[in-house]
Amino acid sequence: MTDVPQHAFDDAAQVLQCALTGDSAAVADTFDAVVDRDGVVGAWDVAWCLAATMVGQVPPGGAWTLEFPGIDDARYDKRWVARFVSAYVNGDFPTGEALFGAAIADGTLPDCLLALAGSTVATLRHRAA
Secondary structure (H helix, E strand, C coil), X not given: CXXXXXXXXXXXXXXXXXXXXXXXXXXXXXXXHHHHHHHHHXXXXXXXXXXXXXXXXXXXXXXXXXXXXXXXXXXXXXXXXXXXXXXXXXXXXXXXXXHHHHHHHHCCHHHHHHHHHHHHHHHHHHHHC
């Protein structure tokens, strides 16, 4: 995990709280506030925290591959989440940064971040079941 400021963890917790209640507008507003305060780097930090929450403890050593059945047929935001989480698991910062840059250029970063929040919540709920 990269070094992220404490407020990124707090922001990620706020995003998750909003996502857990199904309030996608509040999730978007939280990300907007982060970007207003810290720019896209702040959004990156929160996204990295969400990926860490989704994945949990990453076992040391080696490159990891993740199974995402049907990912090639998924919407852009879902493919982005799968690739971003894979980048997190492998500590592949350049790929994570490239994904952020592409989503910004495509105008899809808000949708991708919303999908990441939703996927993180779905993972947490699955673990709790």
